[in-house]
Amino acid sequence: LSTIEKRLVNPLVNKRVVIIREEQLTVTKLLGEGNFGKVFAGEYREEHGQTVPVAIKALKATMDAKAREEMKKEAFVMKELSHPCIVRLYGVCQSRKMNSTMMVQELLLMGSLLDYLKTHVKNSIRSLFGLWITQIIHGMAYMERKRFVHRDLAARNILMQSHSRIKISDFGLSRSVDSNDYYVQHSDTPIPIAWYAPESLFRYKFTSKSDVWSFGVTMWEIYSFGQYPYGSMPTEEITQFIEANGRLQRPPGCSSSTYEIMLRCWVHEPHDRPSFPDLLKILANRSEFIS
Ligand code: ACK
Numbered sequence: 001l002s003t004i005e006k007r008l009v010n011p012l013v014n015k016r017v018v019i020i021r022e023e024q025l026t027v028t029k030l031l032g033e034g035n036f037g038k039v040f041a042g043e044y045r046e047e048h049g050q051t052v053p054v055a056i057k058a059l060k061a062t063m064d065a066k067a068r069e070e071m072k073k074e075a076f077v078m079k080e081l082s083h084p085c086i087v088r089l090y091g092v093c094q095s096r097k098m099n100s101t102m103m104v105q106e107l108l109l110m111g112s113l114l115d116y117l118k119t120h121v122k123n124s125i126r127s128l129f130g131l132w133i134t135q136i137i138h139g140m141a142y143m144e145r146k147r148f149v150h151r152d153l154a155a156r157n158i159l160m161q162s163h164s165r166i167k168i169s170d171f172g173l174s175r176s177v178d179s180n181d182y183y184v185q186h187s188d189t190p191i192p193i194a195w196y197a198p199e200s201l202f203r204y205k206f207t208s209k210s211d212v213w214s215f216g217v218t219m220w221e222i223y224s225f226g227q228y229p230y231g232s233m234p235t236e237e238i239t240q241f242i243e244a245n246g247r248l249q250r251p252p253g254c255s256s257s258t259y260e261i262m263l264r265c266w267v268h269e270p271h272d273r274p275s276f277p278d279l280l281k282i283l284a285n286r287s288e289f290i291s
Helices: 003-009 065-078 113-119 122-145 198-203 208-223 235-243 256-265 276-284
Strands: 025-033 037-045 051-059 089-095 100-106 158-160 166-168
Touching: 025 051, 051 065, 051 089, 065 089, 065 100, 113 122, 113 158, 113 208, 122 166, 122 208, 122 276, 198 208, 198 235, 208 256, 208 276, 256 276
Parallel strands: none
Antiparallel strands: 025 037, 037 051, 051 100, 089 100, 158 166
């Protein structure tokens, strides 16, 4: 297809990332730190005057061009996504004051699902599992429809808006699979082995079905109250274990019918795993998973 034809087929090609001027932003406090830089809470004054609370992800000034390129890729994915279960991007900002490239996102003040799972009294939160899981699947089914693979779906990358409202975040590894339904990783970016499907581990191949595998691991993290998958098993052993058809065990207190759903996400052959819309149908018939 010529570029023009592609634009006609895919109107999203024309979408631009909103460029925010640094005068429109106020930083109020530090929320956390990652390898790439810092995340601040702040405020964004939109063009028409309204002020909204935001999270500002600021790349360290010392980060190289490759890291800036990665952040741009993340912004390019996020600008295409508009869904209640996905963290919203307002725009990007090049700050001279802070000598930094920044992503301005919707603010979710309750932290990650992983921290939430680890810090709350177990029996008091079990009734929320079905709600969270349904929302994650809704967000991922939307991504699948938009032909994006997330590639880093995990409890650490789910943010909490309230006790019962969650949103998928962290699109740093996400890619469009618009032309051929899969993405092949060529770079040596570190990868979250314990969340990856065999075809990703051994053939660097990523599809919505490899996201389904990671979703199964995320579901396991939820039912395990934030335990690390495969415990202290070294990463090389995890890959051997998966190759030998080993799977994560049923978490204590998780029903065998719920564990069965996880096992279906971890079927070796990607085609034989349910898709995200399939998962919605599977859960629709079960009372603990109310949408
Ligand atoms: O796990 P957290 O509390 O949630 O700590 C990390 C930290 O920044 C470094 O990544 C938090 N974070 C990331 N994006 C957002 C956001 N949109 N709203 C609120 N906190 C965020 C993340």
